[in-house]
Structure formats: structure tokens, C-alpha cells
Amino acid sequence: MFRVAVWLAAIPALAAGTAALAGPDDIRLTGRVVDRAQVLDKATRDHVTAASRRLEQRTGHQLVVVTIPSLEGDTIEHYSLTLFNRWRVGRACCNDGVGLLFAMRERRVRVEVGKGLERQLTDPEAAAIIQRSILPAIARGGIAAGVRAGTDAIAGELERS
Secondary structure, eight states, rough: OOOOOEEETOOOOOOOOOOOOGGGOOOOOOOOOOETTTOHHHHHHHHHHHHHHHHHHHHHHHEEEEEEESTTTSSSHHHHHHHHHHHTOOTTTTTTTEEEETTTTTTEEEEOOOOOTTTTSOOOHHHHHHHIHHHHHHHHHHHHHHHHHHHHHHHHHHHHH
């Protein structure tokens, strides 16, 4: 899986008590958006769900977006790999899922790309999505804007390839 982690200096600190803290083994896959940090509005959740559904219909690839309050001392690399592997994002035959994880307290984001997609969404392309789409959107419009921008950029890249 692809490993990109970036410091998100533009994310404001969360208010205390926004969501129960949990490790990757405690979080259930409940849909295409899992907002454990409770930072996304309905319009953003709907936007991500629709984009993820469209991507899967057009390409077969699955995309899941997750927000968490904190990594609770874990590394974002270990946390995201554990979470998305446990959920088996992507088709079993192809390992072609993508996970986009936002850790709010640590102000980090990570893109995990299944082995079956590493040629279509390379490390430099994923890093560019974070640098050119997600971070500027967060700086302009907050975390929800970054989530939408990241979702759209990942889906767009995979639909083009």
C-alpha cells in the first residue's frame, strides 16, 4: 500500500470530546465515509459517497474516507494500513482499494493505495494530490473542503487511468 503522510498545519484543533477515541481495530466500516471525528457536514458526506459510488461503478475501484479524532500514539502509517487492510477496501481479486485518512489532533492525512492500483495512482501522484488539492482546500475552506478536494482528485486520477 502507498504511504504518504503530511502535516496539516491548516486544520484547526478539535473541541474536546467530539468523538470517542479508538484504535483501528475498534472502528467499523459503516459506509464510504466514516466520520469518527465528527467534522464533516451532511453535504460533504453525501458528496464523498456519490463520488466513491461513481468511481466504483465506472472502474470497480473502491474509495473510503475516514476522519479520526486522534492516532492515540500510533503512527499514521501503521494506523491506516491496519484499518484499511482489516476492512479489505477494494476487490479481493485485485486489491484495488484506496483509503483517505485524516487524523485531526495530529493534523495529518494519509493516502493508502492497494497494491493493485499502485501503477494507476503512484506515490508521486498521491503526494501531488495532497500538496496541490487537499492542503490548499483545507487552507481555504477547512477540513470538509479538503476531504471533498481529495476525494475528487483521487477519483479523477483513477478514472483517467
